[in-house]
Amino acid sequence: MAALTGAIVSLGTYTYLNRNNGQLVEQMYTAPIQRVNYPMAATEGSVNFVEAASNSIHSVVHIKTKVTRNGVRSSNLFYQYFLDQGMQPQQQQMGSGSGVIISGDGYILTNNHVIANADEVEVTLNDQRSYMAEVLGTDPNTDLALIKIKEENLAFIPYGNSENVQVGEWVLAVGNPFNLNSTVTAGIVSAKGRNINILREEFAIESFIQTDAAVNPGNSGGALVNTQGELIGINTAIASTTGSYAGYSFAVPVNIARKVVDDILEFGTVQRAFIGVSIRDLNGKIASEKGLSVSEGAYVQGLSKGGAAYDAGIREGDIIVAIDAVKVKNVPELQEKIGSYRPGDMAQVTVLREGELRKFDVELRNKNGDTEVISKDADLIVQLGADLQPAAAEQLQRLGLSSGLQVKNLSNGKLKSTGIKEGFIITRVDRKAVQSSKDVITALNKKDGGVLIEGVYPNGITAYYGFGM
Numbered sequence: 001m002a003a004l005t006g007a008i009v010s011l012g013t014y015t016y017l018n019r020n021n022g023q024l025v026e027q028m029y030t031a032p033i034q035r036v037n038y039p040m041a042a043t044e045g046s047v048n049f050v051e052a053a054s055n056s057i058h059s060v061v062h063i064k065t066k067v068t069r070n071g072v073r074s075s076n077l078f079y080q081y082f083l084d085q086g087m088q089p090q091q092q093q094m095g096s097g098s099g100v101i102i103s104g105d106g107y108i109l110t111n112n113h114v115i116a117n118a119d120e121v122e123v124t125l126n127d128q129r130s131y132m133a134e135v136l137g138t139d140p141n142t143d144l145a146l147i148k149i150k151e152e153n154l155a156f157i158p159y160g161n162s163e164n165v166q167v168g169e170w171v172l173a174v175g176n177p178f179n180l181n182s183t184v185t186a187g188i189v190s191a192k193g194r195n196i197n198i199l200r201e202e203f204a205i206e207s208f209i210q211t212d213a214a215v216n217p218g219n220s221g222g223a224l225v226n227t228q229g230e231l232i233g234i235n236t237a238i239a240s241t242t243g244s245y246a247g248y249s250f251a252v253p254v255n256i257a258r259k260v261v262d263d264i265l266e267f268g269t270v271q272r273a274f275i276g277v278s279i280r281d282l283n284g285k286i287a288s289e290k291g292l293s294v295s296e297g298a299y300v301q302g303l304s305k306g307g308a309a310y311d312a313g314i315r316e317g318d319i320i321v322a323i324d325a326v327k328v329k330n331v332p333e334l335q336e337k338i339g340s341y342r343p344g345d346m347a348q349v350t351v352l353r354e355g356e357l358r359k360f361d362v363e364l365r366n367k368n369g370d371t372e373v374i375s376k377d378a379d380l381i382v383q384l385g386a387d388l389q390p391a392a393a394e395q396l397q398r399l400g401l402s403s404g405l406q407v408k409n410l411s412n413g414k415l416k417s418t419g420i421k422e423g424f425i426i427t428r429v430d431r432k433a434v435q436s437s438k439d440v441i442t443a444l445n446k447k448d449g450g451v452l453i454e455g456v457y458p459n460g461i462t463a464y465y466g467f468g469m
Contacts, residue, residue: 047170047227048227049170049172049184049186049227051229052172052225052226052227052228052229053172053174053184055155055157055229056157056172056174056184056223056225056229057126057174057182057184058125058126058127058155059100059101059126059154059155059156059157059223060098060099060100060101060126060157060174060175060176060182060222060223061098061099061100061101061108061123061124061125061126062096062098062099062123062124062176062179062181063096063097063098063099063110063114063115063121063122063123063124063133063147063221064094064095064096064121064122064124065094065095065096065097065114065115065118065120065121065122066092066093066094066095066118066119066120067092067093067094067095067117067118067119067450095114095118096176096179096218097110097111097114097115097175097176097218097219097220097221097222098110098114098174098175098176098218098219098220098221098222098223098235099114099123099147099221099222100157100221100222100223100231100234101154101155101156101157102156102157102159102231102261103154103156104152104153104154104155104156105151105152105154106131106148106149106150106151106152106154107136107146107147107148107261108123108133108146108147108148108149109144109145109146109221109234109257109261110144110145110146110147110220110221110234111143111144111145111220111221111234111236111252112138112139112140112142112143112144112145113143113220114145114220114221115135115138115145115147116138116140116145116468117450117468118135119450120132121133121134121135121147123147123149124181125154126181126182129151131149131150131151132149133147133148133149134147134148134149135147136148136264136265137264137268137269137270139260139264139270140199140201140204141199141201141203141204141205141270141272142199142204142205142252142256142257142260142270142339143198143199143236143252144234144252144256144257144260144261146260146261146264146265157223157225157229157230157231158229158230158231159230159231159254159258160225160226160228160230160231160232160254161232161254161255162209162232162233162253162254162255162256163255163326165189165192165209165226165232165233165253166189167188167189167190167191167192168188168189169188169189169226170186170187170188170226170227171186171187171188171189171211171213171224171225171226171227171232172184172185172186172213172223172224172225172226172227173185173186173187173211173213173214173215173219173222173223173224173235173249173251174222174223174224174225175215175218175219175220175221175222175223175235176218176219176222177214177215177216177217177218177219178216178217178218179218180218183219185213185214185215186213187211187212187213187214187249188211188212188213189209189210189211190210190211190212190248191209191210192207192209192210192333193207193208193329193330193332193333193336194206194207194208194209194210194250194332195207195208195331195332196208196237196239196250198236198237198250202412203272203367205256205332205335205336205339206332206335207253207256207332207333207335207336207339208236208237208250208251208252208253208332209224209232209233209250209251209252209253210248210249210250211224211248211249211250211251212247212248212249213249214245214249215235215238215245215249216238216244216245217243217244219235219249220235220236220237221234221235221236222234222235223235224251231254232251232253232254233251233252233253233254233257234251234252234254234257235249235250235251236250236251236252237249237250238250253336255336255340256336256339256340259339259340263342267373267374267375267376268375268376269374269375269376269379271342271343271366271373271374272339272343272366272367273338273339273341273342273343273345273364273365273366274307274308274338274343274364274365274366274367275307275308275309275338275347275349275362275364276303276304276307276308276309276310276365277300277302277303277304277307277309277314277320278300278301278302278303279298279299279300279301279320279331279334280298280299280301280331281298281299281330281331282294282295282296282297282298282299282319282330283295286299290317292319292352293355294319294321294352296321296329296330297319297320297321297328297329297330297352298319298320298321298328298330298331298334299317299319300314300315300316300317300318300319300320300351301316302316303315303316304369306369307365307369308362308363308364308365309349309360309362311363312349312360312361312362312363313360314349314351314360314362315353317353318351318352318353318358319351319352319353320334320349320350320351321350321351321352321357322349322350323337323338323347323348323349323350324337324347324348325348325350338364341364342364343364343365343366343370343371343372343373343374344363344364344365344371345363345364346361346362346363346364347361347362347364348360348361348362349361349362367382376445377441377445380440380441380444380445381437381440381441382413383413383414384413384414384415384440385410385411385412385413385414385415385416386407386408386409386410386411386413386415386416386420386422387407387408387409388405388406388407388408388426388437388440389405389406389408390403390404390405390406390435390436391403391404391405391406391425392406395425395458396425399425399456399458399460401425401427401456402433403427403433403434403435404425404426404427404434404435404455404456405425405426405434405435405436405437405440406423406424406425406426407420407421407422407423407424407425407426408422408423409422410422414467415453415465415467417467418453418465418466418467419465420453420463420465421457423457423458424455424456424457424463425455425456425457425458426440426453426454426455427454427455427456428452428453428454428455429443429444429451429452429453429454430443430451430452431452431454450466450467450468451466451467451468452464452465452466453465453466453467
């Protein structure tokens with residue numbers, strides 16, 4: 001009786017539902033059910049990262065650094081009376097990041113912030129061989145650095161062309177996040193020409209490739225590659241409120257990196273080209289205010305008189321829309337393109353003026369306003385951001401000094417960033433006495449880590465400062 005009653009109830013319920021809501025029944029039971037295992041082989045035409053990943057992991061290295069912090073004057077009475085007249089003891093810090101082998105004879109590209117101030121740079125290959133690396137040159141304006149190890153026949157990643165990178169394109173991020181060697185993540189390019197205001201240098205170039213490939217601490221300096229295994233960027237930063245990956249990562253385009261490498265190898269320092277304009281992004285608001293028919297490009301709001309753009313005929317109110325026929329939609333893209341040139345190069349600049357496109361041939365210049373090559377020695381003085389002149393003899397005598405260089409015409413640079421004021425007399429650099437600017441250049445020329453500056457102010461107060469090279 002129980003079985004018969006159950007059968008009758010089931011049959012009646014099915015008949016009712018099928019008659020009154022048959023669509024619901026059909027939807028519930030005809031949906032396809034599939035297992036979610038990953039296929040062993042990609043189907044034809046689908047994305048396959050295996051070859052690109054296997055080619056890249058052998059060319060991305062793990063970089064470990066040691067940084068010794070020189071002591072600084074302390075207000076703590078214990079330090080003042082018992083530890084080297086107020087100098088705190090040295091502290092050693094460890095750092096970690098990634099790098100990309102760009103040639104078989106040991107040249108490696110990485111971020112400047114990975115090796116900044118380092119006293120020792122150790123490189124570990126994917127096969128666990130380790131080497132001490134030499135820092136050949138750095139460029140804080142793009143956050144890039146070139147280092148080298150003594151080895152031959154290394155696997156390396158060929159350069160791609162970041163101008164050809166398209167939004168929506170698949171990419172791989174290869175590096176060593178959290179010291180997890182040879183980690184590969186995938187994502188797509190989600191934007192180009194992105195400025196995130198992370199570089200604090202006066203002539204910083206930020207035109208990052210934005211991706212959603214997972215990047216974490218330790219990935220800095222690692223490779224961003226396309227599905228052909230070509231290097232298209234150097235992973236540099238993430239957008240995060242926690243310090244770990246939160247959805248967006250940023251890479252320096254390889255075209256910028258390639259130019260930095262070439263300059264360091266040829267000149268010892270980066271030769272930066274300038275167009276001589278003050279610019280801002282053109283947006284809908286500015287276009288409306290100025291009565292313009294376009295909303296993309298770089299709006300020229302000022303020029304350096306006698307500068308490259310001014311002499312070529314570009315004027316305030318012009319909108320720069322292309323460089324050498326390559327379209328620029330905003331300021332970062334313009335800076336990226338100009339950053340690929342050297343002083344003395346010619347660039348055809350297309351501007352929109354009064355509704356008409358006009359082209360100007362502009363001879364780009366260096367930061368001094370000419371086309372001369374800037375030597376590494378001259379660049380060091382520029383980095384310091386001050387004139388260093390021998391202190392007057394009577395001043396040295398009054399302060400009980402035998403020699404010293406007085407800081408004058410202080411501008412943005414390493415000295416100002418440390419807190420040094422104009423009038424300060426530098427007596428020693430890394431505990432070596434200095435009598436001329438040449439002595440300072442000699443002390444800094446091959447310096448890779450922290451620098452200790454000692455000296456006296458005209459009022460007799462002794463001070464110590466530190467900065468990194």
